[in-house]
Amino acid sequence: xxxxxxxxxxxxxxxxxxxxxxxxxxxxxxxxxxxxxxxxxxxxxxxxxxxxxxxxxxxxxxxxxxxxxxxxxxxxxxxxxxxxxxxxxxxxxxxxxxxxxxxxxxxxxxxxxxxxxxxxxxxxxxxxxxxxxxxxxxxxxxxxxxxxxxxxxxxxxxxxxxxxxxxxxxxxxxxxxxxxxxxxxxxxxxxxxxxxxxxxxxxxxxxxxxxxxxxxxxxxxxxxxxxxxxxxxxxxxxxxxxxxxxxxxxxxxxxxxxxxxxxxxxxxxxxxxxxxxxxxxxxxxxxxxxxxxxxxxxxxxxxxxxxxxxxxxxxxxxxxxxxxxxxxxxxxxxxxxxxxxxxxxxxxxxxxxxxxxxxxxxxxxxxxxxxxxxxxxxxxxxxxxxxxxxxxxxxxxxxxxxxxxxxxxxxxxxxxxxxxxxxxxxxxxxxxxxxxxxxxxxxxxxxxxxxxxxxxxxxxxxxxxxxxxxxxxxxxxxxxxxxxxxxxxxxxxxxxxxxxxxxxxxxxxxxxxxxxxxxxxxxxxxxxxxxxxxxxxxxxxxxxxxxxxxxxxxxxxxxxxxxxxxxxxxxxxxxxxxxxxx
Amino acid sequence: xxxxxxxxxxxxxxxxxxxxxxxxxxxxxxxxxxxxxxxxxxxxxxxxxxxxxxxxxxxxxxxxxxxxxxxxxxxxxxxxxxxxxxxxxxxxxxxxxxxxxxxxxxxxxxxxxxxxxxxxxxxxxxxxxxxxxxxxxxxxxxxxxxxxxxxxxxxxxxxxxxxxxxxxx
Numbered sequence: 001x002x003x004x005x006x007x008x009x010x011x012x013x014x015x016x017x018x019x020x021x022x023x024x025x026x027x028x029x030x031x032x033x034x035x036x037x038x039x040x041x042x043x044x045x046x047x048x049x050x051x052x053x054x055x056x057x058x059x060x061x062x063x064x065x066x067x068x069x070x071x072x073x074x075x076x077x078x079x080x081x082x083x084x085x086x087x088x089x090x091x092x093x094x095x096x097x098x099x100x101x102x103x104x105x106x107x108x109x110x111x112x113x114x115x116x117x118x119x120x121x122x123x124x125x126x127x128x129x130x131x132x133x134x135x136x137x138x139x140x141x142x143x144x145x146x147x148x149x150x151x152x153x154x155x156x157x158x159x160x161x162x163x164x165x166x167x168x169x170x171x172x173x174x175x176x177x178x179x180x181x182x183x184x185x186x187x188x189x190x191x192x193x194x195x196x197x198x199x200x201x202x203x204x205x206x207x208x209x210x211x212x213x214x215x216x217x218x219x220x221x222x223x224x225x226x227x228x229x230x231x232x233x234x235x236x237x238x239x240x241x242x243x244x245x246x247x248x249x250x251x252x253x254x255x256x257x258x259x260x261x262x263x264x265x266x267x268x269x270x271x272x273x274x275x276x277x278x279x280x281x282x283x284x285x286x287x288x289x290x291x292x293x294x295x296x297x298x299x300x301x302x303x304x305x306x307x308x309x310x311x312x313x314x315x316x317x318x319x320x321x322x323x324x325x326x327x328x329x330x331x332x333x334x335x336x337x338x339x340x341x342x343x344x345x346x347x348x349x350x351x352x353x354x355x356x357x358x359x360x361x362x363x364x365x366x367x368x369x370x371x372x373x374x375x376x377x378x379x380x381x382x383x384x385x386x387x388x389x390x391x392x393x394x395x396x397x398x399x400x401x402x403x404x405x406x407x408x409x410x411x412x413x414x415x416x417x418x419x420x421x422x423x424x425x426x427x428x429x430x431x432x433x434x435x436x437x438x439x440x441x442x443x444x445x446x447x448x449x450x451x452x453x454x455x456x457x458x459x460x461x462x463x464x465x466x467x468x469x470x471x472x473x474x475x476x477x478x479x480x481x482x483x484x485x486x487x488x489x490x491x492x493x494x495x496x497x498x499x500x501x502x503x504x505x506x507x508x509x510x511x512x513x514x515x516x517x518x519x520x521x522x523x524x525x526x527x528x529x530x531x532x533x534x535x536x537x538x539x540x541x542x543x544x545x546x547x548x549x550x551x552x553x554x555x556x557x558x559x560x561x562x563x564x565x566x567x568x569x570x571x572x573x574x575x576x577x578x579x580x581x582x
Numbered sequence: 583x584x585x586x587x588x589x590x591x592x593x594x595x596x597x598x599x600x601x602x603x604x605x606x607x608x609x610x611x612x613x614x615x616x617x618x619x620x621x622x623x624x625x626x627x628x629x630x631x632x633x634x635x636x637x638x639x640x641x642x643x644x645x646x647x648x649x650x651x652x653x654x655x656x657x658x659x660x661x662x663x664x665x666x667x668x669x670x671x672x673x674x675x676x677x678x679x680x681x682x683x684x685x686x687x688x689x690x691x692x693x694x695x696x697x698x699x700x701x702x703x704x705x706x707x708x709x710x711x712x713x714x715x716x717x718x719x720x721x722x723x724x725x726x727x728x729x730x731x732x733x734x735x736x737x738x739x740x741x742x743x744x745x746x747x748x749x750x751x
Contacts, residue, residue, distance in 0.1 A: 124606060125613050129657040132601070149657060183598070183660045309651040312644060 007136040007167040008033035011100065014143035016043050017175045020071050022062060022435055023047070024055040028075025029115060030102030033167035035073075047435060047464060050456035052079050054428035056086020056157075057454070060095045061432030064415050065390055065440075067220060069150050070432065072099040077115030080161070081122065085422060087157045088126040092419025093243060094218055096155035098146045099127075105165040106134055119161040128156030134163065136171040144179040153186025154307040155218055186306065190323030195331045198278070198302045198319055202332075203341040205276035205300075207349045208236040211259065211288075214243030214418070215281015215305060215325045217411045223247070223326035224411045227280065230329055233336055235343040237353055239267035241282045242403055243418045250407030256353065257362070260288040261554050262400040265361035266353055268552075268560040271296050273352065279303045281325040284315040285419070286556075286582075294559030304328045361552045361565055362404050369520040373398065373473045373544040376524060377405040377445065380471060383528045385409075389441040390433045392416065394426040394450025397479035400550045402445040424453025427470060431457060434466040441469070441532075448474040448541075449498050458511035461537045469531055470539045472504060475546045483549045488574045508539035518542040556581035586642035590619070591666040592673060592743045593650065594751065595635040598658035599625050606656055607635060616649050617641060620675070620718075620740030632660065638741050663751050665743050673743040676715040679725060682708055683732030691731040698724045709734070 024047045027035045049055040052074045059070030080101040090097045104113040120132045146158040216223045224247045231254050239259040248255045257264035277299045289295045301317040311320035366375035392415040393399040408414050417425040426444040434442045481496040505515030514534045518527035531538045553564045597603045619638040626634040653662045665671040681691045700714035714724045
């Protein structure tokens, strides 16, 4: 039967019993007993990051690229507060994590002890759930429950704060059987009558569109396949949010590309003109909808989401279905087939779409030596596509260009901070993805500003000999900030120039990486080839046109039909209402 | 949605009686900009496992719907009941009302209290503390009258509410 273990041993044993293979973390005073217990075992690998924020992003990259729960271990006080950005990021993007934080011993809680902070208070609203465990005997059950909560329903981060004395005290531990929660039982199975109604609406539509999001990715690879089946059965066009990219192959004939603020003209026009919108695992984010009162004014809307709060939150829908999107799609296909529905003739609808597509809204013309960032990303895609790379990004123009010009053909290959928009996400996420996928080509498409937000993680990649590639789209500006300053603030570049940049090649070399500079368009292909030829980590400083901007663009607060397609349309000063929007 | 008229709703929330649960509920309201008109909380189970929180809130119907969904999503929340939507229910609150004065105003305070079935629970030669209970409107009305006869201070419980009929929620 179960012997008495220390709290720290219970933590490690529970992780092992959960099948955890990797923990991302950073030691400190209040977690030393757990680090000691890790030291005594061989099952779990610990990846030592250089900053706790990066531990969380690495666990996110690990989780998103593998479908497993990411695990983080950090100390109290600054360890926990540094992790908060990552925890919030995981909350916004529905990434399953268990974050274990050390805490000062129970008798010191509330005394402003050294490295004390109110971790459960601070993380209460940026985690899916959190615990302060005050009794060692509760630890095992809490650990297992945390994994259940992190991965059930809409996934998210769960924080477990463990005072140091609780790690030291002993209690019995036994591996539990089925783990659940006495009241938290999210609805997974969609209501069948609603699913039948949805199928009838879909079958009757003349201008349907499938608007899909990260829920498809979170539902597992089967969901991506089911989505392709629905697309085939209905013949409907498909558009994806930033988080859903990869669910449908980029070159699928029915795929219109990403929608929203920097989405394609055809995707946004189709959203505006459709008569039936089937939203699958997306949440009508403001980047997607633009001006709400002008959003898809003539459509019936069906929304499938595992999180009931997403339904009718910002956009009123005609039919809401709470459930796992994979299961709901499976039921929809069954009903569609059982009722003998055939794809409706959508020729007029596709003819409209072909007209919008002909605008070639992602088009660009690479001429001469000055390298366009879009061209750099397109060539990177073409050079690596066969290797099925995993791509992470930082946040800004390069992120949007990557979403537009790097084609994603499969789920779990695209790691980006969508909801929170966290600069500094990409490098640690790439590290986590490389740990989960040792043989894969993992590239962080970065900007020269964002990469500096977690640049210290170069050391982590070196330590674990991870061959991650960082491809910096270097335009010497916080490009998206500058773009908004051009659009809204009379091109006054307040603090958006990246002054005093490091020599990225020397910096890479200082960390034991290979550094490469791509000076201009002529050197692009050779630079990419040299990056791919090196079997260790490589940082590429790719110098691109300094003032290129990301188009098309729907300005904040504008309607889908008010897209800016050309740079010339995007200069000047906007009114106060527009300036107030993000 | 913002331009729809506001409605007052009384919600009953059954939660795990654990540390931090009230902070989760209250924090959700403040983080998402929902209103709390009143809030009460107490342990209601034999084994101290479940607390019942009564929140009176107001907002347009889609906001009320969102508040309920958001509350329901919290892990320690067992059930959320919109008593206003569910139909007939009883709402009560209690107030302790301190009134100071002598002579005619003191006599008048006592007479008014009697009409409202408010009970003096503390008396000095110059003051009363009345206990009054009933629907919010009655308590409001009593306090308004006491203002004219020497109101000193008020403590109110906020609304507690329960559905009519034989069944438990």
